[in-house]
Amino acid sequence: MTSQPTPTQAGNASGRPGEPGGGLQAGLKNRHLSMIAIGGVIGAGLFVGSSSGIATAGPGILLSYALVGALVVLVMRMLGEMSAANPTSGSFSAHADRALGRWAGFSIGWLYWFFWVVVLAVEATAGAKILSGWVPAVPQWGWALIVMIVLTATNLVSVGSYGEFEFWFAGIKVVAIGAFIVVGALAIFGVLPGVHSDKASLGNLTDHGGFLPHGPGAILTGVLLVVFSFMGSEIATLAAGESEDPQRAVTKSTNSIIWRIAVFYLGSIFVVVSLLPWNDPSIKDKGSYVAALDSLGIAHAGQIMNVIVLTSVLSCLNSGLYTASRMAFSLGQRGDAPKAFARTTSRGVPMAAIVASVVFGFVAVFFNYKFPDSVFLFLVNSSGAVALFVWLVICFSQLRMRKIIQREAPEKLLVKMWLYPYLTWATAALIVFVLGYMLTDTEHDGRETVLLSLLVAAVVLVIAVVKERIAGNRTAAPAQAPADKVSIG
Numbered sequence: 237m238t239s240q241p242t243p244t245q246a247g248n249a250s251g252r253p254g255e256p257g258g259g260l261q262a263g264l265k266n267r268h269l270s271m272i273a274i275g276g277v278i279g280a281g282l283f284v285g286s287s288s289g290i291a292t293a294g295p296g297i298l299l300s301y302a303l304v305g306a307l308v309v310l311v312m313r314m315l316g317e318m319s320a321a322n323p324t325s326g327s328f329s330a331h332a333d334r335a336l337g338r339w340a341g342f343s344i345g346w347l348y349w350f351f352w353v354v355v356l357a358v359e360a361t362a363g364a365k366i367l368s369g370w371v372p373a374v375p376q377w378g379w380a381l382i383v384m385i386v387l388t389a390t391n392l393v394s395v396g397s398y399g400e401f402e403f404w405f406a407g408i409k410v411v412a413i414g415a416f417i418v419v420g421a422l423a424i425f426g427v428l429p430g431v432h433s434d435k436a437s438l439g440n441l442t443d444h445g446g447f448l449p450h451g452p453g454a455i456l457t458g459v460l461l462v463v464f465s466f467m468g469s470e471i472a473t474l475a476a477g478e479s480e481d482p483q484r485a486v487t488k489s490t491n492s493i494i495w496r497i498a499v500f501y502l503g504s505i506f507v508v509v510s511l512l513p514w515n516d517p518s519i520k521d522k523g524s525y526v527a528a529l530d531s532l533g534i535a536h537a538g539q540i541m542n543v544i545v546l547t548s549v550l551s552c553l554n555s556g557l558y559t560a561s562r563m564a565f566s567l568g569q570r571g572d573a574p575k576a577f578a579r580t581t582s583r584g585v586p587m588a589a590i591v592a593s594v595v596f597g598f599v600a601v602f603f604n605y606k607f608p609d610s611v612f613l614f615l616v617n618s619s620g621a622v623a624l625f626v627w628l629v630i631c632f633s634q635l636r637m638r639k640i641i642q643r644e645a646p647e648k649l650l651v652k653m654w655l656y657p658y659l660t661w662a663t664a665a666l667i668v669f670v671l672g673y674m675l676t677d678t679e680h681d682g683r684e685t686v687l688l689s690l691l692v693a694a695v696v697l698v699i700a701v702v703k704e705r706i707a708g709n710r711t712a713a714p715a716q717a718p719a720d721k722v723s724i725g
Contacts, residue, residue, distance in 0.1 A: 245623035260325055260565070261395065261584030264479040268399030273472040273489035275406025275551060277411065278500050281465030282360070283545050286505060293458035294449040294514040295441045300458030301505055305497040308466050310663045312625045312651050316490025321641045321648035322467040323482030326566030328630045333570060334409045335636035336629070342572045342700040344629045345563055347693055351467075351622040352560040353593050354522045354615050356553060357600030360384050363549040366542050371426035380601050387554050388594045391561065394583045395478045398558050405551035413504050413606040416525065420507030423532050435531055437512045444513045456673055460682050465672065467499075469493065471555055474562050478584070485652060490651050559591060564589035572703075614688065617681065621642040624667055631664040642717070 264272075289297045318331045326333070326341070329348065333341025364379035374382075390397050422428035423436045440448055448454060472489040475481040504525075511520060511528045518527035522538065529537035565586040568577030576588040603612040635657055641649055653660055674682035 259580055259584065260478050262478055262480050263395035263584060264399045264475055268403050269472065269479050269485040271403045271406040272475050273492065274496055275409055276463050278409045282501065283525055283548060285465055289458050289461040290509060290514050291520055292461060292522055293454040294445065295509045295621045296448040296455050297458045298505060299455045300462055301501050304459055304463050304466055305501055306468050307663065307666060308497060309687045310659060311630050312469055312490055312493045314660060315470055315473055315630050316486055316651040317636045318477065318634060319655050320483050320486040320650045323476045323486055324651050325474060325562045326423050327470060327628060328633065329563060330566055331527060331637055332633045335633040338704050339700040340629060343696045344626060345567045345572060346696050347622050348626055349560050349563045351619045352556045353596040354600055354619045355556045356597030359549045360601050361604050363546055366546045383553065384594060385528060386599060387557055391557050391590050392585055394585060398554065402551060405547055405554060409551060413500050415494050417503045417507055418490060419530060420511055424510045438510055440510050440513050444515055459670060460674055460677055460680060464623055468555065471559055474559055487650050489499050504671040534712050560593040561590040563584055564593060617685045618688035619684035619690045624671055625693060627669045628664060631660055635660055
């Protein structure tokens with residue numbers, strides 16, 4: 237089996253860098269990659285969705301976040317091992333293509349693209365709601381259109397402009413959560429100057445029905461509610477292909493994933509459930525972070541959080557469009573998408589891939605306003621379990637790729653999965669368990685999400701198998717020529 241080309245080699249098959257069709261270019265700086273890696277684990281879901289998790293599991297939601305966080309760390313370790321050995325814009329899809337077969341790379345690549353273009357519509361709508369609250373003269377659909385156009389233009393200019401926008405978006409998120417943790421911790425221990433909170437106490441972790449007020453089973457239910465807020469951790473491995481030193485970028489982001497999840501997720505949620513009793517009505521009414529800030533008497537807490545959430549939404553939109561377009565570019569390179577997707581401008585931008593992704597996003601936004609409870613609900617639910625499918629494919633790809641790398645280029649094993657292959661199998665088993673548990677969840681639409689996602693995955697898989705068989709038949713056709721026309725010697 238021949239080794240895959242590097243991203244630059246693959247992208248430059250039809251021209252040199254700087255020329256139309258010259259492939260992706262190394263336009264991301266180290267500071268861009270660092271902030272993309274840090275910000276990638278902080279989705280808008282952390283700010284918006286954590287309140288339902290707290291209401292369901294109480295302080296035990298910390299264990300839910302810790303469990304999913306450990307799962308993400310293990311999956312990222314596997315992905316880091318493969319991507320450090322072979323950085324590519326297709327990331328796990330390209331690795332699956334080689335390790336498991338063309339059908340796997342095709343299927344998971346298109347499912348991942350589908351997930352992110354639906355996310356574009358979700359986030360554009362969320363951002364439009366905030367902006368229309370500030371400037372009601374512009375309707376929500378108008379704001380959604382403006383946000384999508386601006387970020388599409390950003391991605392079309394160059395990969396450097398995407399990196400610059402994401403650097404500042406992610407920077408604001410990081411600073412905001414860091415400040416929240418520091419201020420909250422000072423309040424919990426009663427040393428925050430000028431602020432006295434009669435509710436802030438570590439006793440909130442156990443005083444209101446115990447650490448697990450709804451029993452141990454609520455931990456797993458909490459997992460279902462928080463698992464999707466972690467999607468995006470893998471973006472750094474896709475972006476690394478357009479950096480100056482891909483291997484270093486992948487290695488650094490993989491090694492730092494543990495502290496990033498520990499600080500931003502576990503740290504901030506710990507502060508929330510310590511500042512307020514988990515069953516305080518304000519958590520559900522206002523949102524967990526707004527309620528926590530309000531409890532400290534911080535003026536305009538709601539508007540401050542709206543700014544932070546809007547930044548997270550714009551960051552997610554920016555990265556979602558980038559990620560979807562690069563996956564489409566990679567699929568185009570491998571012949572699994574229209575060839576136009578693999579063509580780039582003189583700035584190294586895959587224009588057709590970006591435009592196709594944003595067009596689907598615009599259509600989904602239209603469905604959100606026109607058919608929110610039917611078509612759009614189907615799109616959201618049918619893409620909901622894709623994160624778990626991606627993680628599962630990464631597990632099985634790593635099991636095969638480790639052997640390939642060891643055989644062909646052992647010196648490229650800069651990052652190694654711990655306790656291979658046992659921990660890889662354990663991680664895969666945990667993902668399957670979570671998917672199975674979701675099938676029992678009717679209260680939070682877990683069953684519907686898994687079944688619809690499986691339906692879409694099955695359709696894509698059938699297309700992949702049919703496509704592969706057709707390609708195989710075309711390849712075999714010349715060998716089936718009549719015997720009298722075959723020349724020997």
